[in-house]
Amino acid sequence: MPQDRAPTRIQKKNRAAILEAALNVFSAHGFRGATVDQIAAEAGLSKPNLLYYFPSKEAMHDALLAELLDTWLDPLRALNDQGEPLTELLAYVHRKLEMSRTYPRESRLFANEIVQGAPRIYQALSEDLKALVDDKVALLEDWMAAGRIARVHPYHLLFSIWSLTQHYADFDVQVRAVLGNEDPFDGADIFLDTLYRRLLSPRPE
Amino acid sequence: MPQDRAPTRIQKKNRAAILEAALNVFSAHGFRGATVDQIAAEAGLSKPNLLYYFPSKEAMHDALLAELLDTWLDPLRALNDQGEPLTELLAYVHRKLEMSRTYPRESRLFANEIVQGAPRIYQALSEDLKALVDDKVALLEDWMAAGRIARVHPYHLLFSIWSLTQHYADFDVQVRAVLGNEDPFDGADIFLDTLYRRLLSPRPE
DNA sequence: TAGCTATTTGACCAACTGGTCAAACTCACG
DNA sequence: CGTGAGTTTGACCAGTTGGTCAAATAGCTA
Numbered sequence: 001m002p003q004d005r006a007p008t009r010i011q012k013k014n015r016a017a018i019l020e021a022a023l024n025v026f027s028a029h030g031f032r033g034a035t036v037d038q039i040a041a042e043a044g045l046s047k048p049n050l051l052y053y054f055p056s057k058e059a060m061h062d063a064l065l066a067e068l069l070d071t072w073l074d075p076l077r078a079l080n081d082q083g084e085p086l087t088e089l090l091a092y093v094h095r096k097l098e099m100s101r102t103y104p105r106e107s108r109l110f111a112n113e114i115v116q117g118a119p120r121i122y123q124a125l126s127e128d129l130k131a132l133v134d135d136k137v138a139l140l141e142d143w144m145a146a147g148r149i150a151r152v153h154p155y156h157l158l159f160s161i162w163s164l165t166q167h168y169a170d171f172d173v174q175v176r177a178v179l180g181n182e183d184p185f186d187g188a189d190i191f192l193d194t195l196y197r198r199l200l201s202p203r204p205e
Numbered sequence: 206m207p208q209d210r211a212p213t214r215i216q217k218k219n220r221a222a223i224l225e226a227a228l229n230v231f232s233a234h235g236f237r238g239a240t241v242d243q244i245a246a247e248a249g250l251s252k253p254n255l256l257y258y259f260p261s262k263e264a265m266h267d268a269l270l271a272e273l274l275d276t277w278l279d280p281l282r283a284l285n286d287q288g289e290p291l292t293e294l295l296a297y298v299h300r301k302l303e304m305s306r307t308y309p310r311e312s313r314l315f316a317n318e319i320v321q322g323a324p325r326i327y328q329a330l331s332e333d334l335k336a337l338v339d340d341k342v343a344l345l346e347d348w349m350a351a352g353r354i355a356r357v358h359p360y361h362l363l364f365s366i367w368s369l370t371q372h373y374a375d376f377d378v379q380v381r382a383v384l385g386n387e388d389p390f391d392g393a394d395i396f397l398d399t400l401y402r403r404l405l406s407p408r409p410e
Numbered sequence: 411t412a413g414c415t416a417t418t419t420g421a422c423c424a425a426c427t428g429g430t431c432a433a434a435c436t437c438a439c440g
Numbered sequence: 441c442g443t444g445a446g447t448t449t450g451a452c453c454a455g456t457t458g459g460t461c462a463a464a465t466a467g468c469t470a
Contacts, residue, residue: 160369
């Protein structure tokens with residue numbers, strides 16, 4: 001594919017269609033389980049045509065992951081050191097749950113990658129993610145030291161938020177198999193609000 | 206392979222070696238990402254030899270999943286309706302976390318399967334799992350009605366326990382990338398104890 | 411509309427993969 | 441030690457898969 005030029009109308013449309021299709025297929029079957037043919041069919045294009053826009057299957061996957069990691073960290077970045085601590089944290093939980101509701105495929109793409117040892121994004125985890133987390137943990141520690149939220153292990157607090165919210169996207173089938181007709185997210189929102197209120201409400205020394 | 210007879214010494218040894226190797230490979234790469242050759246190498250046997258003991262790659266996977274699902278539900282089965290509610294629940298959380306520590310491969314095998322839509326165990330989820338969960342939810346509701354633990358959505362309470370404990374096995378790489386040297390499970394044990402104590406301690410009406 | 415660039419695709423390939431099979435080998439036991 | 445059952449494997453096969461390529465087609469702009 002020609003480069004160095006601004007993308008044409010057709011390029012924009014087809015790249016977007018391919019990434020959309022790739023997200024469907026990768027998130028449902030994992031990297032190895034997805035085939036280029038499947039993605040091509042889903043995108044309504046021929047296989048050689050996909051490989052005209054992306055040099056390889058891996059390039060499609062990488063493009064998705066790169067775009068994802070950034071979006072995925074946005075809710076944590078938005079944790080505001082000027083806000084009221086408990087309100088900020090509850091808002092963070094809410095945003096994360098909302099992402100699971102709105103972008104379950106992205107969550108599963110990420111889950112697939114991590115469960116299998118993060119072969120393609122380990123570096124981003126131990127650098128970008130760790131840096132951001134360390135930064136926010138410092139804020140949490142300040143809040144705890146000031147008695148504005150209860151004292152708990154700050155890293156595990158963040159892990160718990162990731163785990164509890166992403167569970168509803170990643171384990172969606174299981175949740176629905178158990179719940180039946182009830183919408184999982186409505187109940188989850190209330191439950192998580194209660195949980196973090198009780199865990200974090202400031203308590204007397 | 207001959208059947209209808211009691212398994213020979215060699216059969217027992219090799220079947221076990223194959224399942225052990227298969228667990229390694231499937232949990233690390235998913236069903237589709239695993240190859241029979243890989244499992245054979247890991248087990249120290251030839252590929253045709255594997256297929257002498259198991260009729261297909263899928264049969265190995267099925268054997269693992271079938272064995273797993275039962276073990277996986279044991280901690281929940283052990284929730285005792287005669288015990289002290291909060292103690293029982295904290296013990297359940299502890300057992301589940303211990304399983305993540307001791308059997309991370311099993312947890313990841315399960316996670317791989319569920320994230321990809323549970324194609325092979327959906328039925329077991331919506332029958333066996335659901336039945337057990339419904340049963341234990343009734344117990345939780347009794348406890349809540351009697352004011353012996355705080356009132357929360359009982360299904361989401363169970364989801365939260367699964368999610369928080371399995372996270373340490375399934376997202377192990379990510380947790381370690383963020384935590385550095387610290388052992389994840391020690392901190393998790395304390396954190397989860399605190400979390401569920403605060404969430405569930407009976408509160409005045 | 412001519413001519414250049416961008417796009418599309420049918421045909422193809424080499425590597426890989428799950429699985430087969432007949433022949434060879436090993437073991438338990440009379 | 442002989443023998444039949446149990447075990448192992450090299451060679452092989454057919455289907456799938458990621459990726460290539462030259463030729464054909466569509467789009468754009470002078």
